[in-house]
Structure formats: C-alpha cells, structure tokens
Amino acid sequence: MILTRNPATGAELARYRAHDDAAIEDALAATAAAARDWATVALDDRLTLLLAVGKLLTERRDTYAALITAEMGKPLAESLAEIDKCAWNCRVVADLAPGWLADHPIDSAATRSWISYEPLGVIFAVMPWNFPFWQVLRFACAALAAGNAALLKHSPDVTGCALAIEALFTDAGAPPGLFRSLIVEAQRVPSVSARIVADARIAAVTLTGSERAGAAIARAAGAALKKTVLELGGSDPFVVLADADVPRAAEAAARSRFGNAGQSCVSAKRFIVVDAIADEFVAALLTEIPQIGPLARADLRDTIVRQIEQSVAAGATLLTGGTPVDGPGYHLEPAVLDHVTPGMPVFTEETFGPAAAVIRARDDDHAIELANDTDFGLGCSVWGEPEHALAVGRRIRSGALFVNAPVASDPRLPFGGVGRSGYGRELSAEGVREFTNVRTVAVA
Known part of the structure; x- marks a missing residue:
C-alpha cells in the first residue's frame, strides 16, 4: 500500500x-x-x-x-x-x-x-x-x-x-x-x-x-x-562578474534558487560573485527572497537543514533563514549563506532546498576555478557584459550555458549534463x- x-x-x-x-x-x-x-x-x-x-x-x-x-x-x-x-x-x-x-x-x-x-x-x-x-x-x-x-x-x-x-x-x-x-x-x-x-x-x-x-x-x-x-x-554555478547588472542578477538569482522551494536540479545553487560587487549583490539578494511552499518530505527538509548547519559550523555566515517553521507540514525559511568556501556541504553537495550559497571570488579566473570545482555539470549562468560573460562561461564545464539569464529548459533546446x-x-x-x-x- x-x-x-x-x-x-x-x-x-x-x-x-x-x-x-x-x-x-x-x-x-x-x-x-x-x-x-x-x-x-x-x-x-x-x-x-x-x-x-x-x-x-x-x-x-x-x-x-x-x-x-x-x-x-x-x-x-x-x-x-x-x-x-x-x-x-x-x-x-x-x-x-x-x-x-x-x-x-x-x-x-x-x-x-x-x-x-x-x-x-x-x-x-x-x-x-x-x-x-x-x-x-x-x-x-x-x-x-x-x-x-x-x-x-x-x-x-x-x-x-x-x-x-x-x-x-x-x-x-x-x-x-x-x-x-x-x-x-x-x-x-x-x-x-x-x-x-x-x-x-x-x-x-x-x-x-x-x-x-x-x-x-x-x-x-x-x-x-x-x-x-x-x-x-546539479550544483549549478551562478557567476556574477564585476560588470554585471547587479539588481537584475540578484532578482534572477532569487527566482532561480527559491522557485519550487529550491527543489530543482537545474536551479542556481552556488552564487560565485566577484569581490568588487559582492556586498551589493548580497544586499540585493536579501531583498528578493520570495514566499515559498513547503519541501516535499520531512527527510528532504532534514537534509538541507543539516547542510546549512554544517556549513555554518565550518565558517559560513548565515544571513537569513535556514530554520524549520513550527507547525504542520515541511516548511523551511529560505536561507542565504555568505562567505561559503570549498569543502562546505552547501558548496560540494547538491542542495535540494531553499538555501543560497554565496562564494566570493577575487577575479574572473578565480570565479572560473570555483565554478569548475564540482563533480556536477548540469547548467551554468554567467552575468556581465555579454561578450565578457560569454568568454568566461565558455571556460566553465556544463551541459548548458546561459548568459544574463537563469538556466531553464526549453523544448526547442537540448537539456542534459556532463x-x-x-x-x-x-x-x-x-x-x-x-x-x-x-x-x-x-x-x-
């Protein structure tokens, strides 16, 4: 039964x-x-x-x-x-x-x-x-x-x-x-x-x-x-370069990360932001967090809470959310973590829930290194002046590359990973x- x-x-x-x-x-x-x-x-x-x-x-x-x-x-x-x-x-x-x-x-x-x-x-x-x-x-x-x-x-x-x-x-x-x-x-x-x-x-x-x-x-x-x-x-990188339209990128970041309560293989999960605009991006992201539905099961909520708690214990800064909501159902407050680094669970594991991990990069080369520091390779989104962002994106391994747009599936385009x-x-x-x-x- x-x-x-x-x-x-x-x-x-x-x-x-x-x-x-x-x-x-x-x-x-x-x-x-x-x-x-x-x-x-x-x-x-x-x-x-x-x-x-x-x-x-x-x-x-x-x-x-x-x-x-x-x-x-x-x-x-x-x-x-x-x-x-x-x-x-x-x-x-x-x-x-x-x-x-x-x-x-x-x-x-x-x-x-x-x-x-x-x-x-x-x-x-x-x-x-x-x-x-x-x-x-x-x-x-x-x-x-x-x-x-x-x-x-x-x-x-x-x-x-x-x-x-x-x-x-x-x-x-x-x-x-x-x-x-x-x-x-x-x-x-x-x-x-x-x-x-x-x-x-x-x-x-x-x-x-x-x-x-x-x-x-x-x-x-x-x-x-x-x-x-x-x-x-997937552990899709969402790379924000120094010449990006930061408010637009932050709005798209929140939509990609928190849609479907973060339960999407192709949603942006690791937000790799160049230092020069990182504070501005984080501030904008915090204003864009939407209302979300519950996670699908209790064990799924438990997993994302464990990933958040272990990442904070390893040195990440929890800016908002990450706490189960009291009452019936499997609700979780959307979380944003800053100063995430390689090795933390929200960096290395797939986060199948409403947790955004912000990773700060020194420059383009460092952003590319961080984006490629994963065993996954589903989608990649890069934000910046179009030709600049495209050049950076071509150096990141993924099944799909979206420039100045969040990764999404389209019946006219092939979808899959490496x-x-x-x-x-x-x-x-x-x-x-x-x-x-x-x-x-x-x-x-």
Missing part, C-alpha cells in the same frame, strides 16, 4: 494499492504489444495524439495543478505554470518532430545513402516528484513521437499524478498499453526497477533523479546492454533522437 501526504500539512491524501508481480507483467506485455503496433503508425498520426494530450492538459490545467500542489507542495501558480509548459512541449514536438525525425541524406560512395531514425520499442522511465507532470511529459512526448511505447515508474510521493498522466494519454486517444504507469512501494523500487531494466521487452531506459538512483539504473542497464539517458543532480550530472539529452531534436535507432542506409 502506498500512502501520499500533503507536504503543507503532513495530512494523509490517499492510499493506493501497489502493483504486484502479475500487474507488472501485464504492463510489460501491454506496452510491448503497443510498441510493435505504434512503430507502424504514421508520424502525423503519432503527433496528432500529442496535440490531443496538449489540448487536454490545457482544458484540465486547474485540476492537474491542484493535484501537483497537493502531492508535492509547490504553490498553485507554479503548478499551473508546470501544466502550461507541458502543453507547450506537446505543441512544440508536434510542430518540429517531422523535421527532427526525417531521413537525413548523406553524400557517400553509395548511389544513395541516408540516416533514418527508427523506433526502439518500450522506453522505461524512472521519474522524480519535483516536477511530477513536466518530467514525465518531456520524456513521453519524445518517446511516443519517435514511435515507441512508454512504461513509467514514478515517485511514490506523486502516485496520484502518475495515475492521472496514464489516464490523460488514454483519454487523448492513445492505444491500449502505449503509456502505462507502474505503482511500486518505495522499498521495492530498486529490485523492481532492476528486474524491469533486465527484461528483454525493454529497449532503453531514462531516469531523472539522484546520483545514487542513476548509478543503480546504469549498472542494471549496462549489464543488460540497454541504452540509458540519465539526468541527475560529469556526475549524467549523460544523454532530453528535449529538442537530440532528445527525440535519443529514443531511436540511428540507422545508416546505403543503396549501391
């Missing part, structure tokens, strides 16, 4: 019966059968399904947003924005996938030669709770557009969302078995996921989540010789093609 709770109050929301082995086998058989049929469906018809999904998302946005807020705690305005982004993604993929998946002619020694992008089969997805609709829709649109079926193992914390998304695809006209959600108790997730990855009916695996979960899935997929796409943690932030890409042409057999065809 799976129990979901409202993070704002701690109260029970619902109880769900988990799938047993027979139900899991039924889902595997159904998605495998659907994948064989869906691969023969014309691309235009596949994309018609995505448009129907997007239309329903828009029509039901209030219902779905309320479910997101109830299960993982983000403010309703943020939940509504998440649903709107999902609907946008459906439209973008439907509009651009014909070009992304078209045969690509290549000049060679053959009379004719080209690259084709062909379906793989069933894509198994392990998804997290922090963006319960967006994380799923961005993989599912790519997988289904490419001609695959999708089998989802969502976080138990958002079981209601997982079932709602399965029903969404069914209501939009998806064939039986094309998109299925598995409901698995937390303690069974590692063993069940490993068994599913090893199953011959699974063609590829995608995971968004922690390093530990990614490593486990990668081990299982490697043993089974299955392709994987992993989008893991290092311990994972590998492979989601979104855009690259994300859709991750779920294809890139096949060479040569005719003599």
Whole structure:
C-alpha cells in the first residue's frame, strides 16, 4: 500500500494499492504489444495524439495543478505554470518532430545513402516528484513521437499524478498499453526497477533523479546492454562578474534558487560573485527572497537543514533563514549563506532546498576555478557584459550555458549534463533522437 501526504500539512491524501508481480507483467506485455503496433503508425498520426494530450492538459490545467500542489507542495501558480509548459512541449514536438525525425541524406560512395531514425520499442522511465507532470511529459512526448511505447515508474510521493498522466494519454486517444504507469512501494523500487531494466521487452531506459538512483539504473542497464539517458543532480554555478547588472542578477538569482522551494536540479545553487560587487549583490539578494511552499518530505527538509548547519559550523555566515517553521507540514525559511568556501556541504553537495550559497571570488579566473570545482555539470549562468560573460562561461564545464539569464529548459533546446550530472539529452531534436535507432542506409 502506498500512502501520499500533503507536504503543507503532513495530512494523509490517499492510499493506493501497489502493483504486484502479475500487474507488472501485464504492463510489460501491454506496452510491448503497443510498441510493435505504434512503430507502424504514421508520424502525423503519432503527433496528432500529442496535440490531443496538449489540448487536454490545457482544458484540465486547474485540476492537474491542484493535484501537483497537493502531492508535492509547490504553490498553485507554479503548478499551473508546470501544466502550461507541458502543453507547450506537446505543441512544440508536434510542430518540429517531422523535421527532427526525417531521413537525413548523406553524400557517400553509395548511389544513395541516408540516416533514418527508427523506433526502439518500450522506453522505461524512472521519474522524480519535483516536477511530477513536466518530467514525465518531456520524456513521453519524445518517446511516443519517435514511435515507441512508454512504461513509467514514478515517485511514490506523486502516485496520484502518475495515475492521472496514464489516464490523460488514454483519454487523448492513445492505444491500449502505449503509456502505462507502474505503482511500486518505495522499498521495492530498486529490485523492481532492476528486474524491469533486465527484461528483454525493454529497449532503453531514462531516469531523472539522484546520483545514487542513476548509478543503480546504469549498472542494471549496462549489464543488460540497454541504452540509458540519465539526468541527475546539479550544483549549478551562478557567476556574477564585476560588470554585471547587479539588481537584475540578484532578482534572477532569487527566482532561480527559491522557485519550487529550491527543489530543482537545474536551479542556481552556488552564487560565485566577484569581490568588487559582492556586498551589493548580497544586499540585493536579501531583498528578493520570495514566499515559498513547503519541501516535499520531512527527510528532504532534514537534509538541507543539516547542510546549512554544517556549513555554518565550518565558517559560513548565515544571513537569513535556514530554520524549520513550527507547525504542520515541511516548511523551511529560505536561507542565504555568505562567505561559503570549498569543502562546505552547501558548496560540494547538491542542495535540494531553499538555501543560497554565496562564494566570493577575487577575479574572473578565480570565479572560473570555483565554478569548475564540482563533480556536477548540469547548467551554468554567467552575468556581465555579454561578450565578457560569454568568454568566461565558455571556460566553465556544463551541459548548458546561459548568459544574463537563469538556466531553464526549453523544448526547442537540448537539456542534459556532463560529469556526475549524467549523460544523454532530453528535449529538442537530440532528445527525440535519443529514443531511436540511428540507422545508416546505403543503396549501391
């Protein structure tokens, strides 16, 4: 049995019966059968399904947003924005996938030669709770557009969302078995996921989540010789140079760090600020701290409190926040720490909560050194005169570089990281093609 709770109050929301082995086998058989049929469906018809999904998302946005807020705690305005982004993604993929998946002619020694992008089969997805609709829709649109079926193992914390998304695809006209959600108790997730990855009916695996979960899935997929796409943690640097527009940078910094209560892999986490404007930036940042929702679970709040306390004990200055809010739910006052240095938890670990770590840099070279002092490599944001900031940003290792803007995902641009932030890409042409057999065809 799976129990979901409202993070704002701690109260029970619902109880769900988990799938047993027979139900899991039924889902595997159904998605495998659907994948064989869906691969023969014309691309235009596949994309018609995505448009129907997007239309329903828009029509039901209030219902779905309320479910997101109830299960993982983000403010309703943020939940509504998440649903709107999902609907946008459906439209973008439907509009651009014909070009992304078209045969690509290549000049060679053959009379004719080209690259084709062909379906793989069933894509198994392990998804997290922090963006319960967006994380799923961005993989599912790519997988289904490419001609695959999708089998989802969502976080138990958002079981209601997982079932709602399965029903969404069914209501939009998806064939039986094309998109299925598995409901698995937390303690069974590692063993069940490993068994599913090893199953011959699974063609590829995608995971968004922690390093530990990614490593486990990668081990299982490697043993089974299955392709994987992993989008893991991040400790994204937000670099503010001496010629930056400081008020604008501070506003964007607060929005990036504290949105979704800081529970985003791609949010800015380490604010590396050149000494010359550091005091001005910190003062501006403190005026921009927003009201936030609760963290999704008590253990997540405990982790970020531990990171803050250990960093302060190591010499960081806590300027505001960092204290759990008395009362029901999993609330935490947004925290800003100054004079953070390498080795402190808020510098070296991923901080998945509302804590901003300010690190002071002597100059550009020192800022680059600090930014690169991490095993992660998801996104990077650099603020300053555009060409100057771009030159600095090019020397920082990351999967995405944003100049004078916070890092964000866009369906038209590839998204993913390097290092311990994972590998492979989601979104855009690259994300859709991750779920294809890139096949060479040569005719003599």
